[in-house]
Amino acid sequence: MSTTIGLKGIQTIENFDLKEKCVFIRVDFNVPLAEGDQGSTITDDTRIRAALPTIRYALEKGAKIVLASHLGRPEGKPEDRKKFSMEPIAARLGELLKAEVVLVEDPTSDAPKGLLPGLRHNQVILLENLRFEKGETKNAREFALQMASYTDIYINDAFGASHRAHASIEALPQAVEKKGIGFLIKKEIEMLDVLLHAPQAPYMAILGGAKVSDKIPVIENLIEKIDTFLVGGAMAYTFLAAQNLSVGKSRVEKDKVSFAREMLARIAARGKKMLLPVDHVITNDFLAPSEIKITDTAAIPEGYLGVDIGPKTRELYRKELSRAKTVFWNGPMGVFEKPEFAQGSFAIAEALASFAQDDGTHSALTIVGGGDSAAAAEASGFAGKMAHISTGGGASLEYLQGDKLPGLEVLRNLRPSVQPTL
Ligand code: ADP
Numbered sequence: 270m271s272t273t274i275g276l277k278g279i280q281t282i283e284n285f286d287l288k289e290k291c292v293f294i295r296v297d298f299n300v301p302l303a304e305g306d307q308g309s310t311i312t313d314d315t316r317i318r319a320a321l322p323t324i325r326y327a328l329e330k331g332a333k334i335v336l337a338s339h340l341g342r343p344e345g346k347p348e349d350r351k352k353f354s355m356e357p358i359a360a361r362l363g364e365l366l367k368a369e370v371v372l373v374e375d376p377t378s379d380a381p382k383g384l385l386p387g388l389r390h391n392q393v394i395l396l397e398n399l400r401f402e403k404g405e406t407k408n409a410r411e412f413a414l415q416m417a418s419y420t421d422i423y424i425n426d427a428f429g430a431s432h433r434a435h436a437s438i439e440a441l442p443q444a445v446e447k448k449g450i451g452f453l454i455k456k457e458i459e460m461l462d463v464l465l466h467a468p469q470a471p472y473m474a475i476l477g478g479a480k481v482s483d484k485i486p487v488i489e490n491l492i493e494k495i496d497t498f499l500v501g502g503a504m505a506y507t508f509l510a511a512q513n514l515s516v517g518k519s520r521v522e523k524d525k526v527s528f529a530r531e532m533l534a535r536i537a538a539r540g541k542k543m544l545l546p547v548d549h550v551i552t553n554d555f556l557a558p559s560e561i562k563i564t565d566t567a568a569i570p571e572g573y574l575g576v577d578i579g580p581k582t583r584e585l586y587r588k589e590l591s592r593a594k595t596v597f598w599n600g601p602m603g604v605f606e607k608p609e610f611a612q613g614s615f616a617i618a619e620a621l622a623s624f625a626q627d628d629g630t631h632s633a634l635t636i637v638g639g640g641d642s643a644a645a646a647e648a649s650g651f652a653g654k655m656a657h658i659s660t661g662g663g664a665s666l667e668y669l670q671g672d673k674l675p676g677l678e679v680l681r682n683l684r685p686s687v688q689p690t691l
């Protein structure tokens with residue numbers, strides 16, 4: 270069972286007087302990059318845009334702002350300083366915010382302290398990639414104290430990094446008295462808390478993606494609450510193998526077949542439903558698909574592998590989903606990165622989009638979690654019609670499996686404000 274207690278005991282940015290205060294905002298600007306001769310360029314700025322409400326709010330309230338994030342996985346090689354520089358992010362943020370973004374090379378130097386008092390209302394500081402500092406991933410207290418020396422108020426709005434006990438996420442707020450969360454994390458947790466604690470029935474989970482093993486803890490934590498599981502992606506073949514169906518050379522996790530069999534039995538015993546694909550898009554070769562076919566049945570012939578759910582399955586899932594009141598989607602239905610194998614995932618996105626009303630409300634709560642699922646929703650063109658797309662892949666799964674996120678726990682103060690009378 271879930272052990273999380275949501276936002277209890279956690280302050281939000283609105284609880285503080287920000288005027289003239291040095292506000293350190295840990296954001297998640299870990300955006301996908303494409304390498305070029307002139308340095309890297311941003312291929313998707315969703316995460317930058319997602320942080321804007323908190324930054325704009327702090328600016329409006331007269332805060333002196335330091336923004337900080339990690340970017341990619343630099344390994345300390347000299348060329349990494351260019352490849353993983355925050356420079357393109359500073360430029361994009363400046364455009365979006367219509368403000369001047371001052372990039373500070375060394376977060377351990379005196380520069381932030383020197384610059385902060387003179388910052389004007391349309392200027393913000395952005396620190397260079399936090400992972401250029403060894404202390405970041407080590408959760409080093411020394412690095413945290415250097416950042417704390419120019420921080421009056423610490424705000425975490427980096428949901429996608431909150432499952433990691435790193436210096437900017439844990440050690441820094443440990444060293445700061447006034448601390449809380451921004452609007453992005455608040456919304457993420459409120460949404461995921463509905464999935465954990467207050468889903469409206471029928472509650473359906475669409476599960477797909479590459480591996481069953483990635484999703485087992487989430488399935489375990491939600492199994493009692495979910496009414497229907499709809500399974501696709503490579504995960505489906507492990508479940509089909511558990512029913513002794515032929516799966517050809519599809520991706521199967523042999524050591525998870527018994528888990529799949531046990532789960533099918535548990536779901537049947539509880540009178541709940543698990544839908545598995547009844548047909549598939551198959552190919553002879555994953556990397557060089559010269560033959561692409563659709564099966565008639567759930568079985569996959571020898572020499573072929575499944576790469577997407579088939580048309581009958583798309584229709585079956587669409588019908589089932591039309592009754593839902595709460596939907597959680599994690600894991601694409603096929604290898605959606607290739608257009609030939611994207612139809613299954615796009616059909617799911619379309620089915621979820623049909624809950625969006627003209628006035629912006631939703632007749633069912635539709636939540637998408639997972640980096641690749643979010644990318645599939647985006648590629649489908651229906652992303653704007655989901656009730657919520659989580660910006661944190663790993664963090665949202667860890668939260669849903671009932672784990673505590675270090676970045677939230679460090680901000681929690683559960684001391685009772687009133688002493689109980691004896
Ligand atoms: P998320 O990031 O949303 O949690 P996952 O990382 O679990 O999703 O899974 C995404 C990956 O699963 C995608 O790269 C996709 O190509 C792959 N995938 C989906 N269906 C199949 C399949 N039938 N065979 C192999 N890989 C698949």
Ligand code: MG
Pocket residue numbers: 639640641662
């Ligand atoms: Mg993924």
